[in-house]
Amino acid sequence: MKARAIKAIIGKDLRETRREKMTIFWIFVFPLMWITLLGGIWGGHSPPITVDLGVVYFNETAAFTAQDVVNIMENVTMNNVHVFNIARYPNESSGVDAVRTGRIDALLVFPRGFGENVSSGLQARVYVYFDRSDPQNYQIVSGVIKGFFSEFEKEMSERKLNITLSYMEKYIPANLAGNFTIDDFRRYLIGLANPLELEEREVRGESPSAIQFYVTSFIGIQFLFATMLMIGSGTLEEIEHGTLRRIAASPATAWDFLAGKMLSTFIVITVSILIGIGYAKLVFGETVFPSALGWLMIFLAAVFSMSLGLAIAMGTRSIKATNAIVNLISMPLLFLAGIVIPASILPEWAKPIANYFPLGTALKSLRLLELYHRPASEILPSIAWVAGSAFGMLLIAVVLYNWAIKRLG
Amino acid sequence: MKALVIKKLKKSYGDFLALKGIDLEVEEGEVFALLGPNGAGKTTLIRILAEGLGYDSGEILVFGEPLTKGTARLIGYAPQESVAYDLLTVEENLHFYADLYDAPRERVRKLISEFSLPAKKKARELSGGFKRRLNLAIALLYEPRLLILDEPSAGLDVPSRRELWSLIRKLREEGRTILLATHYMEEAEALADRVAIINEGRIIAVGTPDELKSLAAEESVIHVEGILKGTELVREEFPRTIEREGVLRIGVEEAKTALPRVVELLVEAGSEIRTIRVEEPTLEDVFLKLTGRGLE
């Protein structure tokens, strides 16, 4: 290997890259677009849930009526947003029609006598119609409505309990209760009415922001596309143009060429990654700067990716076929290897791909390391796996490259 | 000392034998031309010498040393196609190749002025003639002792070709050894001290242009121009006939008897003859005599 020759090849490649308009797009504009678009789309906090709710009830003169329940519902807020948008319907059939045509998410029907029953302390019924055609929406809507009613029931039973207790205090003679005090009754009745009390406490997990997530997925994309294509088509172009033959005719060797090409590709990709990182920091104030171990992972992933690109190019010996194959394997991998969507939401059959396809492994460890701040020891097996497969792929690429340059021309 | 010695060199591409046993010696300081039609095997021979293309058998010595990667620096090489990077300037291209050969950077400036190259122009903006010059300059970066040029002027217009020839002549005056491959007989005649005629992977004659022409000495060439008809009749009677771009060249043993017969055949077929003359044979006529066909 000749240092001056390798340096010359790197310098030449970087100059060419700088003057090629398309690569400028991929290296400089694409990261900014990617982070802005995806971070922007998925970045905002998810909006609070609201439910469009139809109600049907009848005028009553009881102490507490369906009208009162509806008024309470209208005033329920979460983060200052009204949870229920209420529309009143004159009768059940027009309300059901509105559910069916999607104008409302659900319909509550308070039958005649509802207020009477509640006010007399008897059990009252409410009917609710859901549209179950969209299971996800159904889950949300039914959850919200059932949640409201379970809170509401609790409130009602507590009131009833207090009324009952006040009667007990007034009318039950103290000695009738034996060893039990009124307080014991109270506690027992509370347990009866509300056997389990769920208490909410909050923990803030180390969940990365959308921007941080998409900065790392952008790093993955550069490996999947840019690195593979750059080295593949770059080498093929030099074969087609006759320059690789001319370089091989000089005292420099095909190995100097390969080393120079890989280093220049790595430099270009690193610049692109730094631009993405810097942009996320400047514009969104989000910092993702890999540690030394993170950069090692990036380097290993780059070696894997470049070797794969080179192997494809040398196997096909055609720029068009290389582009097609790189796209063909990259498109599904973007998703299946958990690069643009989190591996946790992948279907079961795809999880092994995300875990073991080396670029998936690399990105997953990079995220664990940089976004979840896991200790280095946790990702050492992954580093070993990525390093091993990078080395293996490099060997394959080198064998194919050697085969290709022997039959140059 | 011999700049180049090649013995019994054979090279095949798959089943096809492209070089069928080449023997060749190039003296130091001479310009040696390989003259042959397309497909003769010139580029194959040159790529074995300059690019380290593998061969089947034979022996090659460069200034007495067996050909290896180590002799690469002795050989300056300008392939037929431009090896400049389109997006780099002339100067950047030269610097790149200077680095590959570990040549001093001052050579770049010197060659730019010697070859009147536009240093700051991108290679893709260069005309065909300047691209060839740049290829030649790249070959000279590291002061090679043997310069190998493949079809140095192919595809150039006549003025650019003449300029390139004068550059090559200057190099010869500097005492460089040059091996060039060409299918233009004018190029070989204009530049070469000695010529090897190569056809279908074999060298069929070697000598100075005059020696080679004397191979066809007993012969004369009838040169006819005009709107020609009935040329196939002429070829039937005089098999060493080539027709190119409205010019007919007929190799004959004795012009005195052949001339009236040629005119008769052409005129009867309805040709309008503009000029007709008898010429000395050229290298192409030698080739024709040896192989029975023209160079192109």
Ligand SMILES: Nc1ncnc2c1ncn2[C@@H]1O[C@H](COP(=O)(O)OP(=O)(O)O)[C@@H](O)[C@H]1O
């Ligand atoms: N890489 C190759 N593979 C197969 N055949 C080749 C290859 N290169 C040249 N040839 C064949 O070898 C013969 C000699 O070609 P070449 O050396 O290029 O001739 P020239 O330079 O004299 O025109 C031709 O028939 C050509 O088709």
Ligand SMILES: [Mg+2]
């Ligand atoms: Mg050729």
